Amino acid sequence: MGVTTAGGFDSEAAEFAALCISSAFSIDARRLEPMPDPAYAWDEARQQYSSTLILRDAISRRPAGAARVLVLTERDIFIPMLSFVYGQAQLDGPVAVLSSARLRQEFYSLPPNRPLFLLRLRKEIAHELGHTFGLTHCQDRLCTMSLSTNIEQLDLKQAEFCDSCAILVTEAVSRIRRSMAEGRTE
Amino acid sequence: MRRQWDILVVDDEPVMRESLAAWLVEDGYSVDTAENGQEAVRKASSKDYAIYFVDLKMPPGIDGIETMMEIRRRHPDASVIIMTAYATVDTAITAMKEGAQEYVVKPCSPEEISLLVGRIIKIKNLQRENLILRKKLSRQYSFHDIISKNARMNEIFNLIRDVASLRSTVLIQGQSGTGKELIARALHYSGNRAEKPFIAVSCAALTETLLESELLGHEKGSFTGATERRRGKFELADGGTLFLDEIGDISPKLQVDLLRVLQERSFFRVGGSEQVKVDVRVIAATRVNLEEAVAAGTFRDDLFYRLNVINIRLPNLRERSEDIPLLTHFFLERLSHELGKEVGEITEGALKMLMDYDWPGNVRELENAIERALVTTRTHVLTEDDFSFLHRPPVTSNGWVAPDSISLDEVQRHVIMATLKRTGGNVKETAASLGIDRSTLYERMKRFAIAR
Numbered sequence: 001m002g003v004t005t006a007g008g009f010d011s012e013a014a015e016f017a018a019l020c021i022s023s024a025f026s027i028d029a030r031r032l033e034p035m036p037d038p039a040y041a042w043d044e045a046r047q048q049y050s051s052t053l054i055l056r057d058a059i060s061r062r063p064a065g066a067a068r069v070l071v072l073t074e075r076d077i078f079i080p081m082l083s084f085v086y087g088q089a090q091l092d093g094p095v096a097v098l099s100s101a102r103l104r105q106e107f108y109s110l111p112p113n114r115p116l117f118l119l120r121l122r123k124e125i126a127h128e129l130g131h132t133f134g135l136t137h138c139q140d141r142l143c144t145m146s147l148s149t150n151i152e153q154l155d156l157k158q159a160e161f162c163d164s165c166a167i168l169v170t171e172a173v174s175r176i177r178r179s180m181a182e183g184r185t186e
Numbered sequence: 187m188r189r190q191w192d193i194l195v196v197d198d199e200p201v202m203r204e205s206l207a208a209w210l211v212e213d214g215y216s217v218d219t220a221e222n223g224q225e226a227v228r229k230a231s232s233k234d235y236a237i238y239f240v241d242l243k244m245p246p247g248i249d250g251i252e253t254m255m256e257i258r259r260r261h262p263d264a265s266v267i268i269m270t271a272y273a274t275v276d277t278a279i280t281a282m283k284e285g286a287q288e289y290v291v292k293p294c295s296p297e298e299i300s301l302l303v304g305r306i307i308k309i310k311n312l313q314r315e316n317l318i319l320r321k322k323l324s325r326q327y328s329f330h331d332i333i334s335k336n337a338r339m340n341e342i343f344n345l346i347r348d349v350a351s352l353r354s355t356v357l358i359q360g361q362s363g364t365g366k367e368l369i370a371r372a373l374h375y376s377g378n379r380a381e382k383p384f385i386a387v388s389c390a391a392l393t394e395t396l397l398e399s400e401l402l403g404h405e406k407g408s409f410t411g412a413t414e415r416r417r418g419k420f421e422l423a424d425g426g427t428l429f430l431d432e433i434g435d436i437s438p439k440l441q442v443d444l445l446r447v448l449q450e451r452s453f454f455r456v457g458g459s460e461q462v463k464v465d466v467r468v469i470a471a472t473r474v475n476l477e478e479a480v481a482a483g484t485f486r487d488d489l490f491y492r493l494n495v496i497n498i499r500l501p502n503l504r505e506r507s508e509d510i511p512l513l514t515h516f517f518l519e520r521l522s523h524e525l526g527k528e529v530g531e532i533t534e535g536a537l538k539m540l541m542d543y544d545w546p547g548n549v550r551e552l553e554n555a556i557e558r559a560l561v562t563t564r565t566h567v568l569t570e571d572d573f574s575f576l577h578r579p580p581v582t583s584n585g586w587v588a589p590d591s592i593s594l595d596e597v598q599r600h601v602i603m604a605t606l607k608r609t610g611g612n613v614k615e616t617a618a619s620l621g622i623d624r625s626t627l628y629e630r631m632k633r634f635a636i637a638r
Contacts (some may be wrong), residue, residue: 052201081209083295084295131212137214149300153259
């Protein structure tokens with residue numbers, strides 16, 4: 001499992017992200033070389049970055065042996081249909097991208113709150129990586145796999161998976177471990 | 187749960203198409219994509235999607251509105267969401283007019299799209315549930331393809347269960363289109379002859395000689411054209427059931443032949459000398475009143491008694507109007523499927539119109555009316571307009587001439603007596619037929635000194 005950044009990222013938060021992954025999925029997460037600045041993904045009209053283009057770039061750079069790669073960026077990202085996304089992942093695929101832009105209180109013109117920011121980051125990491133393990137949105141509003149379309153919903157849910165999603169994640173992680181051990185890359 | 191629902195995303199821009207599809211997949215839907223209108227229409231032809239996201243501007247070829255119209259032509263119930271980057275009032279109006287369920291301007295908030303999709307899926311789930319419940323309901327009221335929750339029909343179903351395995355002859359009386367043959371089949375298939383043949387013959391359709399050879403068979407050379415020996419329906423039905431429809435129409439000669447077969451369980455083929463023994467259960471049906479025919483001397487009383495061992499009198503559709511909605515939905519579902527029409531609904535107004543109509547042709551007329559409405563309708567919901575061909579009998583007194591000096595009491599007395607006679611003295615049915623409650627009927631019967 002690799003964690004990388006695109007266009008610079010709060011290094012303490014990136015370190016925290018790797019720890020979150022290790023604890024949530026019981027899988028080693030190591031820091032990868034940072035990706036180049038995602039200027040290629042900049043959309044002048046929207047004044048945002050295309051998450052799909054960052055995702056594509058990350059897929060092309062994925063090191064052999066990294067079963068999953070999480071890209072962290074501070075840039076505000078979007079998909080064409082939506083005004084923003086917190087993150088985008090390949091369902092049951094190796095790469096996910098996550099933006100911290102809207103996880104900070106400052107985005108909503110509120111005073112900074114670091115513990116809250118890190119908690120939100122932890123939830124989003126679990127959520128996006130959950131997608132890469134094949135999980136779709138959960139109907140349990142407290143489960144970290146539930147869909148958050150605004151910051152209130154994100155704050156309402158927990159950083160943990162519900163019992164059913166937890167089982168699915170554990171199964172997916174052991175499946176990946178097995179295939180890695182057999183020398184196959186997913 | 188969500189995996190049951192398929193969504194089609196139609197957009198010429200790959201990033202747009204892929205990202206929306208990926209987002210919907212993360213939300214648990216199964217998603218297909220199409221990069222232009224033609225591909226979308228092709229995909230919609232082989233599969234019905236719960237939701238179609240269609241981009242308004244798609245050069246070259248057909249644009250979003252045309253794509254939507256083509257999709258809706260194939261699936262009138264399709265939920266189409268038109269997406270556009272340029273919101274203009276004109277296109278919004280056109281899209282909605284042509285049947286777009288929603289119109290969204292890119293980009294929209296994740297919350298908006300999530301609520302929108304959620305709302306449509308919720309409706310789809312309810313529609314599906316409704317369909318399942320309706321099917322369950324029609325199964326609950328269904329006895330060998332006969333749909334009814336009418337009390338008298340249920341008595342008939344019970345009678346059928348009781349007598350299905352007996353060999354006794356059954357006489358089914360009822361107007362045209364009341365389902366006499368269905369009842370005969372139900373009798374056959376719920377009894378111990380179900381594995382053996384069920385042979386139906388319409389006595390009205392054949393001439394006397396033809397009918398005779400049709401029923402009894404003939405020997406080679408017994409008449410011109412009889413080039414070989416042929417087994418009749420009685421022989422073909424051996425071990426099973428012979429259904430003689432329109433028995434009231436048979437000639438006096440055939441009445442005698444039939445009586446002999448029923449009495450002796452054996453007969454001679456036309457032109458033959460060999461006695462043929464058969465084990466056949468005979469079910470006869472008629473739309474004419476055989477008691478009256480017997481009284482008039484046109485039908486043999488001995489044959490009538492031989493046939494009338496078990497009597498089933500089928501009510502007219504008018505007398506079981508509570509079945510009209512059930513039957514309507516049953517026919518709607520079956521016929522729309524057979525005709526390849528995506529019509530699954532009928533408006534309250536149209537249903538009321540069907541309930542109010544007299545149905546002289548009974549269930550068959552109702553079935554034909556629904557088929558005709560389905561063939562001619564241009565929408566996916568049948569409305570009153572689709573049934574405008576139904577002739578409503580005038581509610582005035584046209585055609586009825588009041589006899590000289592008759593009191594209203596006397597009219598009531600005659601009507602009550604006639605209705606009681608028709609229902610075989612059944613007070614509940616008579617009251618229902620006259621549109622009064624039972625206590626009122628008892629009160630009138632007492633007042634007019636009418637015995638049951």
